[in-house]
Amino acid sequence: MKGAKLKTVAVHAGAVLKDSTAVPVVAPVHVSAVSYFQSAEELDGALDGADFVYGRISQANTRLLEDAIAALEGAEDCVTYASGMAALKALFDAQGLKAGDRVVLPLDGYGVTRALYKRLCAERGVELHALKLSAADAPARIESLRPRFVLAESVTNPLLSVPDLRALARATHAVGASLAVDATFPSPYHQQALAHGADYAVQSTTKWLNGHSDAMGGSVSGSRERLSGLRAARLQEGAVLGPFEAWLTLRGLRTLAVRMQAHAEHAAHVARRLEASPLLTRVYYPGLASHEDHRVARELLTAGFGGMLSFELKGAGRPECFRFLESVKLARPAPSLGDVCSLVMHAASASARRMTPEEREAAGIRESLIRVSVGLEDPDDLADDLLQAAAAAVG
Numbered sequence: 001m002k003g004a005k006l007k008t009v010a011v012h013a014g015a016v017l018k019d020s021t022a023v024p025v026v027a028p029v030h031v032s033a034v035s036y037f038q039s040a041e042e043l044d045g046a047l048d049g050a051d052f053v054y055g056r057i058s059q060a061n062t063r064l065l066e067d068a069i070a071a072l073e074g075a076e077d078c079v080t081y082a083s084g085m086a087a088l089k090a091l092f093d094a095q096g097l098k099a100g101d102r103v104v105l106p107l108d109g110y111g112v113t114r115a116l117y118k119r120l121c122a123e124r125g126v127e128l129h130a131l132k133l134s135a136a137d138a139p140a141r142i143e144s145l146r147p148r149f150v151l152a153e154s155v156t157n158p159l160l161s162v163p164d165l166r167a168l169a170r171a172t173h174a175v176g177a178s179l180a181v182d183a184t185f186p187s188p189y190h191q192q193a194l195a196h197g198a199d200y201a202v203q204s205t206t207k208w209l210n211g212h213s214d215a216m217g218g219s220v221s222g223s224r225e226r227l228s229g230l231r232a233a234r235l236q237e238g239a240v241l242g243p244f245e246a247w248l249t250l251r252g253l254r255t256l257a258v259r260m261q262a263h264a265e266h267a268a269h270v271a272r273r274l275e276a277s278p279l280l281t282r283v284y285y286p287g288l289a290s291h292e293d294h295r296v297a298r299e300l301l302t303a304g305f306g307g308m309l310s311f312e313l314k315g316a317g318r319p320e321c322f323r324f325l326e327s328v329k330l331a332r333p334a335p336s337l338g339d340v341c342s343l344v345m346h347a348a349s350a351s352a353r354r355m356t357p358e359e360r361e362a363a364g365i366r367e368s369l370i371r372v373s374v375g376l377e378d379p380d381d382l383a384d385d386l387l388q389a390a391a392a393a394v395g
Ligand SMILES: *Cc1c(COP(=O)(O)O)cnc(C)c1O
Pocket: 083, 084, 085, 086, 110, 113, 153, 157, 182, 184, 185, 204, 205, 206, 207, 216, 217, 218
């Protein structure tokens, strides 16, 4: 496996469980919450993590998934969680932040993360600073703020801005802080955040890694040393991924490379067709030359620019956007992403719903913004569908 390329890793990593003498009380999928051993000594060792004995300590299906995600992220280790938000919460807690410490997160990132970190920081007397991390002055602002912890999104949700992770990592490390990157949008297929200097790579595995909208999950990948505290905390706090979710996610992940290749090709095609429409005032896709971070995206994303895009419906407010959602025939108006089927969403009322109107305004998330997760349908069929819905809404 050493030196194998991503496509190979996606198919083979996490296929073989390390030797186990555990006898499950219930047969696999390893749904058994507890196992027993012939020798009490083995049980004793298992309780210290040497084998699978109790689902909250470690579990065979989640361990296989963790091995696979770590390999895809180019990480030593990975810890999975019951959802992406549980992963982001655990990561925050692991920083041991105290009153007066500072945390930085993206101005234009995922609204639920923003709301969660706002609450956690307020509870602890930690200062939260929302910065436009794709701006040229972001590294300098981090150096002058001297935060303890920086969370970036490698491609932001929903505006698809692309920060230069290399510069953010240099600035963050220069002040002795840690850099975590929510890399859900590009998935490890388009970007390995750790290779660009991040200390942690986070995934909502609910999205592209699973790929079929049939299981929630989250992961944090990084060095064994950094993750040991997260693993120990998860044992006590219990936000573990269930075995069937892990099994489904691992099955979905097997086809990550071929799916992402197609999602990205389709998204690029759809973005070009949308850009030509007079009904849309802006199309955000990092692969378009008109995208403000196109140059950085070309340096930091590989094998394409992902399956996400968004656009502004001309002159639209919320009612016109809702009419758009009711007018699509092929895409589904569902608030998620990463499925084989195309999903459309009104950003201000869904992914950015938990942000205040002022926060949305500062982030540039307007009422007219529609986000699209491009599926595997024929891309011209999808573009036709989006354009007819745009005509029904604002034509
Ligand atoms: C969906 C999402 C999350 C949250 O993940 P859940 O699995 O829904 O908890 C976090 N970050 C980004 C960028 C997301 O798109």
